[in-house]
Amino acid sequence: MNESLHFSFFEDKLGKNASAELNRRAQQLDPNTTMFLNMYDTIKYGSDKATSPDSYLEKLVESFSFHGNDNLSAGIRLQGHFKSGQLNIGFMRSSSDVLRFPIWLTEVDVEKDPNQAKYLEEVLKEGYSQCLIQA
Numbered sequence: 190m191n192e193s194l195h196f197s198f199f200e201d202k203l204g205k206n207a208s209a210e211l212n213r214r215a216q217q218l219d220p221n222t223t224m225f226l227n228m229y230d231t232i233k234y235g236s237d238k239a240t241s242p243d244s245y246l247e248k249l250v251e252s253f254s255f256h257g258n259d260n261l262s263a264g265i266r267l268q269g270h271f272k273s274g275q276l277n278i279g280f281m282r283s284s285s286d287v288l289r290f291p292i293w294l295t296e297v298d299v300e301k302d303p304n305q306a307k308y309l310e311e312v313l314k315e316g317y318s319q320c321l322i323q324a
Contacts, residue, residue, distance in 0.1 A: 209255030216261055224252070227266035227295060231288075232281045232316075242287035249290065264291040269312060273302040278315050285319045292319070 199207035212224045226248060230240040238244065249263055265288055269281075276299075285292060294316045299308040 206255055209252045209258055212252050212261060213255060213257045216258070221262075223262045223264045223291070225264045225266045225293070226252075227268065229268035229270060229296070232267050232269050232284045233271060233275060233277070242284045245288060264293065266293045266295045268296040269294065269298070269316075270296065271299045271308060271312060273300055273304070273308070276308050276311060278311060281312070281315050282319070285316075 199211065203210075215222060215224060226245065228240055228245060230237045231242060231245055245265065249265075252258055252263065253261055267284075294313075297309075297312060297316070299305050299312065302308065
């Protein structure tokens, strides 16, 4: 599911358990597929409660608890759109420690700034130094 901590498109249209049901059906069609929850802001700065690592885990547990999803293979995709002066390596590190699932970093970028390359390098170094981050 994409950005379902901020938005509830499928749930609004198809019912409360739509995301969990869609994950279950996809897993039935291809049992080797990892179901990802893709979200932004989780590793950035922690001011958005909707995308906190705890909220992220809660959403994954919700999918696992849906009937038929007990063997669901799940992963995490984290987007990081960083602004200048927003880099918080400590928060990024603690977020990945809390999540405890395979993590893919997606859409990682740093806004244009004289130190843009340095900041991007710091984000990527920290991201890929975490053992759970796989791609």
